[in-house]
Amino acid sequence: MDSKELIKKAAWVRMEVLESTVSGGKGHIGGTYSCTDILVALYYGKILRFKLDNPGWEDRDRFILSKGHASLALFAIFKDMGIISPGLYETYGKNGGLGGQVDISLPGIETNTGSLGHSIGIAAGMALAAKMDSRDYYAYTMIGDAELFEGSVWEALMFGSQHKLNNLVVIIDRNRLSVMETIDDDNSVFMNFGRKLELFGWNYLELDGHNMDEILAVLGMVKLSDKPSIVMANTVKGKGVSFMENKANWHHGVPTKEQVEIARKELSSQWV
Amino acid sequence: MGISKTDIRDAFFDEIYEIGKADKNMLFLTDDMDAFGLKKFVRDFPDQFINIGVAEQNQINVATGLTLCGKKVFVFGICSFMTMRCFEQIKFNICGMNLPVVVVGIGAGFSFDSDGPALHGTQDIAIMRSLPEITIYNPSDAVSASAVARMAYEKNSPSYIRLDKGVYPVIYENSFELQSGFKIIRPVQRISIVSTGYMTSVAMVLAEGLAGRGINVGLLDLMRLKPVDPLFYETIRNTELLITIEENSLVGGLGSIVGELLSDNDSDIKLKRIGSQDKQFVVYGTRNWLHSLNNLTLPDLEETVLSWLRKTHEI
The missing domain is CATH 3.40.50.920 (Rossmann fold)
Structure with a gap:
C-alpha cells in the first residue's frame, strides 16, 4: 500500500473503532486514535514481517502493543486482514468476547497486555532469543508516553543497550496526555529525552505520528542501526475527530448520538 | 537417616549444571545473586547464563520474552525479592500465560538471618500460592533439592522453588515420595x-x-x-x-x-x-x-x- 492508501485505511480503522465503541458501549478512543496511523503503517506498510497464513511463523517480527487499551484498532486491522473472524470481531464488549486489552488466545498476539511497563523487557527477551538462535526477526513494541513513568521501562532500556539488541524497536505514542494530566517536555521524564536516550546507548529517532510518509521512512531507518532504536512518535490524542483532539476526557468514553454523527462525517471525509 | 554430605544449594546447582549441559536451549538468569554451585555453570556455559543485574522486574519480563520465543528459563535471586519485588510480573506474564519459567528463590525463611528483614523469606509462600498456575517446591534435603530442579525443568507450567542453605538429614529416598x-x-x-x-x-x-x-x-x-x-x-x-x-x-x-x-x-x-x-x-x-x-x-x-x-x- 502506498501512503495515500494507508491514510484511507487509517480513516477506515478509526471509523471501525468509533462504531465498536458505540456498539460495545465502551472504548479508549483518544489513545487509540493517537496511534492508529502507526498501527496501520506497521501492518499494511510492510514494516512488520509476518505471514497471514501462518501466524506462528518462527521468523515473524514480534509486535507488542503495550498500550493494549488501543486494542480496538488492532481488532479492526485483524478483522480486515482475516487474522480474526468477523464473528469474533462482533463480540467486542460482550461478556466473554473481545475486550479492552489483548491476550495470547488471539492469533497474532504475542503477549497479554494490560499492565504497563512490561513490554520493553519482554520484547528485549524476544530480541535476545533471536540473536541467540541466529534469526533475523525484529521485536517491536509501542508504549504510551505516560508509561515511561514505570521504573521497569528504564530497567529494560538499560538492558537493551547493554546487550546491543539492534533488533529491538520501541515506539512511543507521544500524545502528551495521561489520564489526568498534560505531560509536556518540561516534565523530568521528557526533558532532553533524545539526548538522554542516546546517552543510554539507544538510537533515538523522532517522527510525526500522523504523517504516513514520515512514519514509513523513519521506521525503515531502524534497520540501519547497530543499537536498539527508540522512536518518539509525536501524536495527538483523539486524532481524526475534531472535538476529541487533545482532550484528556476522551481517554475513555462513548460519544453521544450527535457526537457520533459528527465523528462519522469527519472520518468518512478522510477516506474519499 | 543420616546427614547428607551435600549442601542443599550444591545439590540443586549440580543438577542445574547437568540440565544446562544436555539442553543448550536452557538459560539461567540471575539478578546478580551468586552461588558457589553456580560458578561451574557460568564458567562452562557462558552463553546460557545472563546476569540481568539488580532488576527483578526486568528479569521476569526478559524471561517472559525468551520463553515466548522457545527458551527454557530459570530465574534466580533472593526469595523475598524474586517473589515480592516482581510479583505482578510473575502473576501477569509468567502465570497469566502459563509459561514454563522456573523461579528460584534462595533464602527461605530466616536463612539469611542477620542480613535483616528485607532478606527474610517468611511471606513468599502466602503470596506465591495465590497464583493458580504455579507449582511450589520447598525442598528439605539435598535429594529433594536436586530432584525439584529437574521436575521443574520438565514441567510445562510455572514453578517456584524455595532454596535454603546448609546440610540436612537425608529425608527423601525414592521417586514416589x-x-x-x-x-x-x-x-x-x-x-x-x-x-x-x-x-x-x-x-x-x-x-x-x-x-x-x-x-x-x-x-x-x-x-x-x-x-x-x-x-x-x-x-x-x-x-x-x-x-x-x-x-x-x-x-x-x-x-x-x-x-x-x-x-x-x-x-x-x-x-x-x-x-x-x-x-x-x-x-x-x-x-x-x-x-x-x-x-x-x-x-x-x-x-x-x-x-x-x-x-x-x-x-
Whole structure:
C-alpha cells in the first residue's frame, strides 16, 4: 500500500473503532486514535514481517502493543486482514468476547497486555532469543508516553543497550496526555529525552505520528542501526475527530448520538 | 537417616549444571545473586547464563520474552525479592500465560538471618500460592533439592522453588515420595506433625524427644506446597490432633494450607499451627535467636506442643 492508501485505511480503522465503541458501549478512543496511523503503517506498510497464513511463523517480527487499551484498532486491522473472524470481531464488549486489552488466545498476539511497563523487557527477551538462535526477526513494541513513568521501562532500556539488541524497536505514542494530566517536555521524564536516550546507548529517532510518509521512512531507518532504536512518535490524542483532539476526557468514553454523527462525517471525509 | 554430605544449594546447582549441559536451549538468569554451585555453570556455559543485574522486574519480563520465543528459563535471586519485588510480573506474564519459567528463590525463611528483614523469606509462600498456575517446591534435603530442579525443568507450567542453605538429614529416598511431594518420616499416629523445609529437620528432633516422653507422634514433610497431592489428605485423615510447624508467617503458609485442606474436607481433626508471628522482624541476629522471638526453638516447640496436648486433655 502506498501512503495515500494507508491514510484511507487509517480513516477506515478509526471509523471501525468509533462504531465498536458505540456498539460495545465502551472504548479508549483518544489513545487509540493517537496511534492508529502507526498501527496501520506497521501492518499494511510492510514494516512488520509476518505471514497471514501462518501466524506462528518462527521468523515473524514480534509486535507488542503495550498500550493494549488501543486494542480496538488492532481488532479492526485483524478483522480486515482475516487474522480474526468477523464473528469474533462482533463480540467486542460482550461478556466473554473481545475486550479492552489483548491476550495470547488471539492469533497474532504475542503477549497479554494490560499492565504497563512490561513490554520493553519482554520484547528485549524476544530480541535476545533471536540473536541467540541466529534469526533475523525484529521485536517491536509501542508504549504510551505516560508509561515511561514505570521504573521497569528504564530497567529494560538499560538492558537493551547493554546487550546491543539492534533488533529491538520501541515506539512511543507521544500524545502528551495521561489520564489526568498534560505531560509536556518540561516534565523530568521528557526533558532532553533524545539526548538522554542516546546517552543510554539507544538510537533515538523522532517522527510525526500522523504523517504516513514520515512514519514509513523513519521506521525503515531502524534497520540501519547497530543499537536498539527508540522512536518518539509525536501524536495527538483523539486524532481524526475534531472535538476529541487533545482532550484528556476522551481517554475513555462513548460519544453521544450527535457526537457520533459528527465523528462519522469527519472520518468518512478522510477516506474519499 | 543420616546427614547428607551435600549442601542443599550444591545439590540443586549440580543438577542445574547437568540440565544446562544436555539442553543448550536452557538459560539461567540471575539478578546478580551468586552461588558457589553456580560458578561451574557460568564458567562452562557462558552463553546460557545472563546476569540481568539488580532488576527483578526486568528479569521476569526478559524471561517472559525468551520463553515466548522457545527458551527454557530459570530465574534466580533472593526469595523475598524474586517473589515480592516482581510479583505482578510473575502473576501477569509468567502465570497469566502459563509459561514454563522456573523461579528460584534462595533464602527461605530466616536463612539469611542477620542480613535483616528485607532478606527474610517468611511471606513468599502466602503470596506465591495465590497464583493458580504455579507449582511450589520447598525442598528439605539435598535429594529433594536436586530432584525439584529437574521436575521443574520438565514441567510445562510455572514453578517456584524455595532454596535454603546448609546440610540436612537425608529425608527423601525414592521417586514416589518425590512425585507425591510429601514424605512420611514417622508413621502417622493419632497425634501427628506436618512440617516443611528447614523446620522438618527440627521437627525430627522434636518428635524424637516427645517419643522419649512416651508421646508417639507421626511426622510428615510436605515438600510440594502447591498443588498438595490428594494422597496427602488420605494419609493424615485418620489423625485426631495435627500440628503444623513452619518458619513462615502463620498468615498463608503451611498452617493455612493444611487448615484449608481440613476445612474443605469437613474434617474433625484438631489443628495447632506453629510458625512465625504475623509481624516483621526489623532486628538482626542468628536464625536460632530469630526463632526464639517466634517461639520456634526446640524447647519452645516442645513446650507449645505439650501445653496444647494438655489443653486438649491428651496428657
